[in-house]
Amino acid sequence: MITAGQLRYSVAVWLIGLLYVAPGRSADDWFLPDDLRSPEAMAARVDELLEERWQTAGVQPAECSSDSEFLRRAYLDLNGVTPPVTVVREFLADTNTDKRARLIDRLLASPRYANHMANTWRQVLVPDGLSPDQAPNIVGLQDWLREQFAENLPYDAMVAEFLIADRAGSTGPGVFYTSLNLEPEKLAARTAQVFLGLQMQCAQCHDHPFDSWTQQDFWGYAAFFARVQRQGNGRARMGEYLIDTARGEVKIPDSEETVLPKYPAGRWADADEGGTRRQQLSIWMASRDNPFLPRALVNRVWAHLFGRGFIDPVDDMSPQNVASHPELLNELSEYFARSGFDIQRLIRTLVSTRAYQLSSAYDGEHPSAELFAWMPTKTLTAEQLYECMQPLLGLDGLPNGDDSMDAVTPWSDPRRQQFLLLMQGPNATPLEFDRGVPQALMLMNGADMDGATHPDQGRLLTALAAPFLTDEQRVETLYLATLTRPPTADENAKLTEYLGTQQSSHEKLAALGDIVWVLVNSAEFTLNH
Known part of the structure; x- marks a missing residue:
């Protein structure tokens, strides 16, 4: 159960998220043009940028998907299941031009949407393979995720609440911490991959060979998790509570150098910021100083719907791994952040695009998958x-x-x-x-x-x-x-x-x-x- 304190904190983080300003923009020029604010207009903008790329590459896109093809695809992507026979008959017989838009709204409003998103994200956060005694805790994480998606909680607030989890047992996201044995380096590596799209763990033992991350960067980020401990009755292996102690540091391996908390964007955490280290990190996650969160989520959602991200793999968004459509990724990231980190709005926008509704069949040799000129299987x-x-x-x-x-x-x-x-x-x-x-x-x-x-x-x-x-x-x-x-x-x-x-x-x-x-x-x- 979410405590009253967590709920108040979530609201505070959500308000901070509304102040998000993309890197390189000031608050004065943040607002997107009016024609890009609605999901329909943003969907048209997505198609416009993709079509420009098709023309440059000399590629013809696939035909539009049939109603049967679109219906099955949308159900599987948004609800994780194929549609029942009655729905198939009704949809195929419907002659209204807005039936696809109405279907999208129906799928996003269904409890199956929240359940499917919970399944998908649980696999990302805590993959299968835990010991049997951890199964009840996995169910608790599934239930917590389902609640967040059912309420369409702003994504930045959901991540912030996830990071400050205080229950280690069968309620909430604490199993993420305990599944990694509360080891700061593992928690840092996994949260960087999932929430920031970064492979920081490559700098754990030495400076990253292909990126700008240093050992100090990695261990500075790991320091945010150095004071998390489990506190319980001693009988349950998974413990009962997660607490943040006043002591606990990390050191660079094979040295005596203690590293203080450092945000991935490059700024050292200030002791005067107040709160625990995890609370400091969660506030940074939802702030304008974090350029990674919206980009990583947009890229991951795009990959979920289109089979691959603008940057592939989705957890390696390094400068060397160049986006296939950098302008589109930037605009969608801004759109997502400006919407208040509204995941449903983002999904509605993307599923409404012509690109998403292209057929998987193609007349001739398929163009490169990164052009998104056809729907991969x-x-x-x-x-x-x-x-x-x-x-x-x-x-x-x-x-x-x-x-x-x-x-x-x-x-x-x-x-x-x-x-x-x-x-x-x-x-x-x-x-x-x-x-x-x-x-x-x-x-x-x-x-x-x-x-x-x-x-x-x-x-x-x-x-x-x-x-x-x-x-x-x-x-x-x-x-x-x-x-x-x-x-x-x-x-x-x-x-x-x-x-x-x-x-x-x-x-x-x-x-x-x-x-x-x-x-x-x-x-x-x-x-x-």
Whole structure:
């Protein structure tokens, strides 16, 4: 639970965030032109800058995505799941020109948005692989993140509150600290990567070989975490509280040189600033002196939606790793900061662009991915794959058409955990489809697949047993439920012919199960395109 003190501090940090001024700008010239303030106008500006780059490169962009393609993509990116059949039918039948904009608003307002963002950010902050006794604390972090995204808390305030976490147990973000054993160098390296997009840890043992970071810079940043300690009843390994003591310093390795706190922007922390060192750092994170926070978040969100960032990888935003579109990154960073660090507004803007709504299909050889002239395919995460299979399975709970949190399988659910454990692939890069043999076998022969394709267990198959449905309607429903599109004429003809050869209703259900198996194991199902 967030304490009253934390809540007051969050409000203070949010107010500080409103005063953010980008590097090189004064408060007088901060305000963007009126035509760039609305999400619609900013989306047009994004497309304008991208189109200029396409023209310079002599590249033609892909065609606009079909309604089916856009619907599936938006659901997966914003809600982490494919749309239910009823939504697919309604969206494809809708002839209003604003239906895509209305869909974006609906997805951002859904509890599934907060749940999906919590899943995504939890993986970034505390990757899988912790010991089993830490699982309850992971759930606490998931719940905390879900609350922040559900309330659309300003990002700078969310980061500030994260940094001053005071609970080390099952409530809130304290597990981030304890998962890294409260070691200042690990906390510094991870927070720099996640929140600032910087690889400062390369300067831990020596000055950075390719960047301007020095050992003193790294250990100066690590000094902000040098006084964090765990205080509890001694029985729980994860402890109960995180406290900031009055003592604790860091030294450069193999020396006796003590390093005082130093902000990554280059300024030494002043002892007269007051508060604990972590509080000083959290205030700096939300201040105009921090040029990294908005850029790192914009780059990370862009990568989430487009498969790669302006700077790739997203946690290596060094001067040597030049942005593919520096002007666009700068303008979006200013736009994001000026909006009050509103993540939903940023996402709404980007998903509304022509670039996001381009097709993944391309006539001819694909241009370089960094031009964003087509939408790259992204492998579904294990979490997305699990949620997408729920409407097909005979499991307890509600189908994915329900927008309440009751429709979301709890992160701690044993069946979910078993599935995720088996499906965590060897490659976490979203653009690389590199599923291993165990994962392929899990989809082909696992217990969940058996449940989805068994005539007496599969939820979808049970619904398709209704006698008033024709075989064409059954095939169409299977395609809408799995691939978010109707079958082609050729697919429909072959599959209805196959169903027509079945001698009994039970055999027909088994044949429908075979079709489910084929569709779920197809690249079209396991890729976000």
